[in-house]
Amino acid sequence: MTTPDLLYSEVEEDLRASVRALLADRCPPAAVLARAEGPAPYDGKLWHALARELGAAGLQVPEEHGGAGATLRETAVVLEELGRAAAPTPFLGSAVLATTALLACAGGAELLAELAAGERTAALAVPLAAAPGTGFPWAGLPQTVRADGAGALTGRVAAVADAAAADVLLVPAAGPDGPGLYAVEADAAGLAVAPRTSLDLTRPLADLALHGVPARRLAGPAEAPAAVERALLTGAGLLASEQLGIAEWCLATTTAYLKERRQFGRPVGSFQAVKHRLADLWLEAAGARAAARGAADALARGAEDAPLAVAVAQAYCGDAAVRAAEECVQLHGGIGMTWEHPAHLYLKRAKADQIALGTPGRHRAALAVLADLPAPTG
Amino acid sequence: MTTTAKGTAPAGGTGPAVTAEDVRRRVRALLDAHGTADRTAFLRARFDAGLAWVHFPEGLGGLGAPRGLQAVADAELAAAGAPDNNPRANGIGLGMAAPTLLRFGTPEQQARFLRPLWTGEETWCQLFSEPGAGSDLAALGTRAVLDGDTWTVDGQKVWTSGAHTARWAILVARTDPDAPKHRGITYFVCDMTDPGVEVRPLRQITGEAEFNEVFLTGVRIPDAHRIGEAGDGWRVAQTTLNNERVAIGGQRTPREGGMIGTVAATWRDRPELRTHDLHQRLLHGWVEAEVARLTGERLRQQLAVGQPGPEGAAMKLAFARLAQHLSGLEVELLGEEGLGYGDWTMVRPDHVDFLGRDAGYRYLRAKGNSIEGGTSEILRNIIAERVLGLPAEPRTDKDVPWKELPR
Numbered sequence: 178m179t180t181p182d183l184l185y186s187e188v189e190e191d192l193r194a195s196v197r198a199l200l201a202d203r204c205p206p207a208a209v210l211a212r213a214e215g216p217a218p219y220d221g222k223l224w225h226a227l228a229r230e231l232g233a234a235g236l237q238v239p240e241e242h243g244g245a246g247a248t249l250r251e252t253a254v255v256l257e258e259l260g261r262a263a264a265p266t267p268f269l270g271s272a273v274l275a276t277t278a279l280l281a282c283a284g285g286a287e288l289l290a291e292l293a294a295g296e297r298t299a300a301l302a303v304p305l306a307a308a309p310g311t312g313f314p315w316a317g318l319p320q321t322v323r324a325d326g327a328g329a330l331t332g333r334v335a336a337v338a339d340a341a342a343a344d345v346l347l348v349p350a351a352g353p354d355g356p357g358l359y360a361v362e363a364d365a366a367g368l369a370v371a372p373r374t375s376l377d378l379t380r381p382l383a384d385l386a387l388h389g390v391p392a393r394r395l396a397g398p399a400e401a402p403a404a405v406e407r408a409l410l411t412g413a414g415l416l417a418s419e420q421l422g423i424a425e426w427c428l429a430t431t432t433a434y435l436k437e438r439r440q441f442g443r444p445v446g447s448f449q450a451v452k453h454r455l456a457d458l459w460l461e462a463a464g465a466r467a468a469a470r471g472a473a474d475a476l477a478r479g480a481e482d483a484p485l486a487v488a489v490a491q492a493y494c495g496d497a498a499v500r501a502a503e504e505c506v507q508l509h510g511g512i513g514m515t516w517e518h519p520a521h522l523y524l525k526r527a528k529a530d531q532i533a534l535g536t537p538g539r540h541r542a543a544l545a546v547l548a549d550l551p552a553p554t555g
Numbered sequence: 556m557t558t559t560a561k562g563t564a565p566a567g568g569t570g571p572a573v574t575a576e577d578v579r580r581r582v583r584a585l586l587d588a589h590g591t592a593d594r595t596a597f598l599r600a601r602f603d604a605g606l607a608w609v610h611f612p613e614g615l616g617g618l619g620a621p622r623g624l625q626a627v628a629d630a631e632l633a634a635a636g637a638p639d640n641n642p643r644a645n646g647i648g649l650g651m652a653a654p655t656l657l658r659f660g661t662p663e664q665q666a667r668f669l670r671p672l673w674t675g676e677e678t679w680c681q682l683f684s685e686p687g688a689g690s691d692l693a694a695l696g697t698r699a700v701l702d703g704d705t706w707t708v709d710g711q712k713v714w715t716s717g718a719h720t721a722r723w724a725i726l727v728a729r730t731d732p733d734a735p736k737h738r739g740i741t742y743f744v745c746d747m748t749d750p751g752v753e754v755r756p757l758r759q760i761t762g763e764a765e766f767n768e769v770f771l772t773g774v775r776i777p778d779a780h781r782i783g784e785a786g787d788g789w790r791v792a793q794t795t796l797n798n799e800r801v802a803i804g805g806q807r808t809p810r811e812g813g814m815i816g817t818v819a820a821t822w823r824d825r826p827e828l829r830t831h832d833l834h835q836r837l838l839h840g841w842v843e844a845e846v847a848r849l850t851g852e853r854l855r856q857q858l859a860v861g862q863p864g865p866e867g868a869a870m871k872l873a874f875a876r877l878a879q880h881l882s883g884l885e886v887e888l889l890g891e892e893g894l895g896y897g898d899w900t901m902v903r904p905d906h907v908d909f910l911g912r913d914a915g916y917r918y919l920r921a922k923g924n925s926i927e928g929g930t931s932e933i934l935r936n937i938i939a940e941r942v943l944g945l946p947a948e949p950r951t952d953k954d955v956p957w958k959e960l961p962r
């Protein structure tokens with residue numbers, strides 16, 4: 178077992194600083210809130226700046242495919258910052274899930290280059306709640322899409338993240354000769370993308386209905402299942418970094434508020450009952466950072482124990498982010514309950530993220546196998 | 556070698572940086588020059604070769620090398636079957652006294668104490684806590700009075716682990732009752748063979764007596780055994796306490812090292828004991844243990860050099876919670892067997908092993924983990940105030956002369 182590198186390199190810190198500066202400028206909480214109920218869930222200009230000017234969309238893509246030739250570690254740093262800002266961008270859906278799936282298919286080079294350059298965005302047509310290891314096409318889930326002999330797709334996929342903003346959908350479907358991964362243009366005939374009212378105001382979901390939609394097959398039975406699994410595993414592992422960013426914002430914001438807010442003639446943050454809760458949150462955030470870095474590093478190295486590192490990170494960080502966001506609301510008192518204060522953006526993102534790509538309980542169940550801690554029989 | 560002592564600047568610091576290959580070469584030279592049959596002689600030679608704690612300065616058991624290289628030396632020596640210094644029998648010496656001596660001791664004190672401390676020829680204990688001063692250590696009342704070049708010490712200490720085997724003690728005593736409590740304390744090395752030192756066992760909930768009460772009556776300490784300036788003992792003690800927390804909770808462990816490994820092994824070996832409820836709790840605990848391990852690893856990567864800061868408090872806090880949770884889980888898992896207990900016979904052990912003996916012992920011993928080396932409540936205060944910068948509780952005891960404080 179190699180010891181993971183759990184720190185941030187200088188390059189990673191520089192990248193963080195650029196992303197943070199961009200988000201502070203373009204994506205302050207008031208702007209996020211204003212957009213949340215508007216017609217356009219994503220800020221196109223912000224995405225343009227992030228994906229194209231900073232090159233964030235192509236971080237994990239090799240240079241020969243038009244990317245930056247960095248690794249998933251850098252990609253994770255971007256997600257941390259996006260979590261810290263509760264930023265409404267299709268980064269997870271396009272730059273992580275769809276891009277990872279494409280990287281594992283020989284057939285998607287052209288689209289990959291477009292995504293890496295931030296010229297187009299894509300979404301992987303799987304339910305956001307799908308966990309790695311779910312099987313293909315998602316065993317146990319009602320939604321399946323079938324491809325006919327001509328490659329036209331019919332079926333439904335519910336609750337897909339970042340689909341409404343996508344130019345292209347990558348649809349896993351059962352074809353005549355087995356599973357495949359298909360590319361569908363967003364404006365293709367027979368495709369209906371119906372936005373849902375989602376709990377997370379900053380990551381909209383949509384239901385897809387396909388009726389004989391023309392599609393291009395990117396991968397067949399030999400590649401497609403592994404490509405989708407790789408995308409789900411990577412997505413789950415890197416989501417831990419987003420969850421870390423959420424927890425950190427909540428802790429920092431709450432700590433700063435309680436240093437200022439006075440009741441009973443002293444700062445509320447000087448009361449021990451409150452201090453101890455913040456100390457526990459700090460400890461959890463430190464754990465979340467180590468676990469999230471561990472997962473990102475294992476994925477970046479292609480480590481053999483990457484599935485275990487991902488399961489550990491997801492089993493831990495999902496709950497840590499929710500707890501931090503819940504404490505943030507509680508320890509702000511009445512103001513924490515208002516629509517105006519951004520705390521709820523983080524609470525909603527944290528709660529949705531806890532379900533996204535597998536609940537903590539599902540990841541613990543995966544560990545029963547990965548860490549050889551078998552369940553009782555009978 | 557599991558000391559967590561941290562070096563200050565390497566001695567001299569002029570030579571080229573020591574590499575892993577240098578360390579391996581020195582290990583081979585040590586093994587070529589000295590047989591390992593005479594354990595003490597070998598350990599002394601290892602110390603003199605700078606392979607005791609490689610990050611200490613040359614001449615004091617080290618090479619002024621990066622800390623990380625200690626693992627190289629330890630692995631090579633273990634592979635060669637060389638004896639170690641039985642670190643568990645001298646945790647206080649290695650984990651707390653040594654880093655404090657290194658930082659605040661005079662060259663004479665370092666030369667006198669560090670070598671036999673490291674080889675285990677002289678073990679150490681910690682005379683800090685008193686009946687009236689536990690969490691509030693700075694309230695301590697043991698008096699030390701200087702006459703000529705000798706201090707005379709009178710008072711009572713309590714919960715002193717290993718006082719019955721220790722040759723030396725690190726001691727904090729009140730030397731200026733007129734100063735506010737943090738400012739009138741001085742730090743000493745106390746000779747445990749002094750006729751004025753009386754050690755009485757205190758039996759613990761495990762049945763054994765690992766700790767003691769220690770009565771100090773007219774104990775004589777030469778001024779040459781004062782560590783740091785008179786009145787500056789609180790600052791010196793902070794180094795000891797920060798290192799203590801790392802020593803208790805901050806050891807590098809492999810995956811499933813520590814209490815989780817014991818519970819997981821029982822789980823795998825005994826399928827008939829498994830229940831669904833315990834399975835869920837075990838998986839929770841396994842994740843927590845792995846995350847705590849990674850957090851510690853990350854902290855060590857960050858602190859490649861320098862003294863442990865308040866973050867050590869966090870590691871100890873997590874360690875205690877996990878050890879208690881997991882050891883309790885194991886007793887429950889064992890079911891009917893968990894109703895038994897190995898042995899309640901009162902003994903005075905010469906070393907402590909949190910993972911030793913049976914599940915019942917481990918469960919009971921782990922209760923001490925959230926008390927010894929600073930309680931979990933105090934550690935949360937430290938994180939809140941020193942890491943998060945939250946304001947302190949209003950206090951009435953900080954600026955008044957110690958002698959005027961209510962007791």
Ligand SMILES: Cc1cc2nc3c(=O)[nH]c(=O)nc-3n(C[C@H](O)[C@H](O)[C@H](O)COP(=O)(O)OP(=O)(O)OC[C@H]3O[C@@H](n4cnc5c(N)ncnc54)[C@H](O)[C@@H]3O)c2cc1C
Pocket residue numbers: 449680681682683684685686688689690691713714715716717766923926927928929930931932933
């Ligand atoms: C196994 C074991 C080994 C030990 N070995 C040694 C040793 O070798 N040398 C040595 O010097 N000492 C040793 N100790 C002593 C240990 O350091 C003290 O017990 C500890 O610091 C607590 O002090 P106390 O026992 O006086 O409890 P108290 O300080 O009286 O605390 C009682 C309770 O009140 C809580 N409390 C106290 N103050 C606060 C506060 N401000 N805010 C919130 N809660 C508070 C505590 O957390 C605790 O729960 C050992 C203890 C144990 C259990």
